[in-house]
Amino acid sequence: MRRESYRDRALVVRTHDFGEADRIIVLLTRNHGIRRGVAKGVRRSKSRFGSRLQHFVDIDVQLYPGRNLESVTGADTVAYYGSGIIDDYERYTAACAALESAERLATAAQEGDPWLFDHLTETLARMQQTKHPTVVLDGFLLQAMTHAGWAPSLFDCAQCGAPGPHHAFHPAIGGAACVQCRPPGSAEVPEEALHLMWLLNHSHWPAALQLVESAEGGHLSTTAHRLTRAHLQWHLEQKVTSLGVMDQT
Numbered sequence: 001m002r003r004e005s006y007r008d009r010a011l012v013v014r015t016h017d018f019g020e021a022d023r024i025i026v027l028l029t030r031n032h033g034i035r036r037g038v039a040k041g042v043r044r045s046k047s048r049f050g051s052r053l054q055h056f057v058d059i060d061v062q063l064y065p066g067r068n069l070e071s072v073t074g075a076d077t078v079a080y081y082g083s084g085i086i087d088d089y090e091r092y093t094a095a096c097a098a099l100e101s102a103e104r105l106a107t108a109a110q111e112g113d114p115w116l117f118d119h120l121t122e123t124l125a126r127m128q129q130t131k132h133p134t135v136v137l138d139g140f141l142l143q144a145m146t147h148a149g150w151a152p153s154l155f156d157c158a159q160c161g162a163p164g165p166h167h168a169f170h171p172a173i174g175g176a177a178c179v180q181c182r183p184p185g186s187a188e189v190p191e192e193a194l195h196l197m198w199l200l201n202h203s204h205w206p207a208a209l210q211l212v213e214s215a216e217g218g219h220l221s222t223t224a225h226r227l228t229r230a231h232l233q234w235h236l237e238q239k240v241t242s243l244g245v246m247d248q249t
């Protein structure tokens, strides 16, 4: 097998220290999906590019394929999104959750996805100055699920198509549920929470933020976050299960 080094844009989604001076880096690349690489010697102070191999840096990276791990042989900074994020606890945790979710989505897709990479960098840029980090995270997750083909139905009943608004939600049937279709264990939700998710999924940011800043906004955004996470979790588990089944056949 011919092995040649290649370049790609990437965001660091995880790092682990390895040995005395090396670091294992998990990258979401723009065109090659998730890549795991080792950056040798980067924890030494004279390392040329060690400081760029961290969260929230958009890098132009050079990788050399290896048997298990690739070697990171160079990295140039394209953009730095850390300012405004690393010194703000809420933005930091929401941004980390976006990176972690992007890693899981990219792993489930098993191929390069420039849209996901671009959408993640836009989300980090938005995160740097938002007053509502969790809402920005939910917008990222909803749009990423729509891109993956798992968009929750947020108005019509996901099962029978009866027009909403409805007051129940269950990931197993694909989102909103009417009174006839709601499965046991459905979450009882205010219709405005589903409307907030719909606005976020369609990038109607000003209208979404207006709703979040209304009197009921705190409650609505908490509910929207819970449903978004539940929907993501359910679909990632389905995906992992179906990949496991495919591996066995």
Ligand SMILES: [Zn+2]
Binding pocket: 157, 158, 159, 160, 161, 162, 177, 178, 179, 180, 181, 182
């Ligand atoms: Zn129905």
